[in-house]
Structure formats: structure tokens, C-alpha cells
Amino acid sequence: MENVILIVHLILALCLIGVVLLQRSEGGGLGMGSGGGGGGVVSGRAAATALGKLTWGFAIAFICTSLTLTILAAAKSESGSVLDRITDAPAPILETPTLPSGDTLLPPSADDAPLLPQAAD
Numbered sequence: 001m002e003n004v005i006l007i008v009h010l011i012l013a014l015c016l017i018g019v020v021l022l023q024r025s026e027g028g029g030l031g032m033g034s035g036g037g038g039g040g041v042v043s044g045r046a047a048a049t050a051l052g053k054l055t056w057g058f059a060i061a062f063i064c065t066s067l068t069l070t071i072l073a074a075a076k077s078e079s080g081s082v083l084d085r086i087t088d089a090p091a092p093i094l095e096t097p098t099l100p101s102g103d104t105l106l107p108p109s110a111d112d113a114p115l116l117p118q119a120a121d
Contacts, residue, residue, distance in 0.1 A: 005068055005072070009066065009069060012061050012062045013062060015058050023049075
């Protein structure tokens with residue numbers, strides 16, 4: 001479920017970037033350079049173009065998927081912090097190494113002292 005929402009979120013982000021880049025630049029930040037009558041953000045008159053409506057639609061859908069992903073991530077992390085999960089993890093079980101012949105390799109015991117050469121008389 002989370003992966004599907006994440007893929008939709010990424011597609012929406014790419015569509016939103018594309019639609020914004022396709023729009024005509026009207027010059028000036030926030031519509032301040034549009035000469036009196038304007039159609040900018042400050043004037044109160046909303047852009048009625050198809051690209052403008054599409055941009056709003058993609059933006060609202062993008063925010064909805066962002067909130068959904070945030071809620072899903074918060075629900076997963078209720079169990080505690082990441083450090084708690086690391087310290088509570090069981091230690092890995094190490095296997096006893098085997099020799100190519102199939103025999104198990106055991107650690108040396110105290111009786112297996114290295115042989116020393118006999119002293120010459």
C-alpha cells in the first residue's frame with residue numbers, strides 16, 4: 001500500500017514540475033510587474049487557464065499523498081526509536097565452520113598443545 005502511494009506521489013511530482021514549466025511566464029514575482037490590471041496572485045483574480053487548473057489539481061493531490069505518507073510513516077514508528085530496535089535485536093548465531101571433507105572444525109582444547117621437538121642428548 002505504501003509503495004503504491006509513493007509511486008503515485010513521485011508521478012504527481014513529475015507532472016507538477018512539467019505543468020509548471022509549460023506555463024507562460026508573466027514576469028515579476030507574485031504578479032507585481034504585470035501592469036495594473038494583471039492576473040497575478042496579488043490581484044485576487046485567479047488564473048482560469050487549463051494549465052492553471054491542472055497545476056492546482058496536481059498540487060492538491062501532491063499534498064494529499066504527502067500527508068498520507070507522513071501518517072503511514074508515523075503509524076509504523078509508534079513502537080519506539082530506531083536505537084531501541086537496534087539494541088533489542090538478537091545477536092546473530094554463528095555457524096560452526098566445516099572442513100571441505102565435511103568434518104566440523106572444533107576449537108583446540110588444552111590437551112592439544114603444540115608438539116615440541118625432542119631435545120638432542
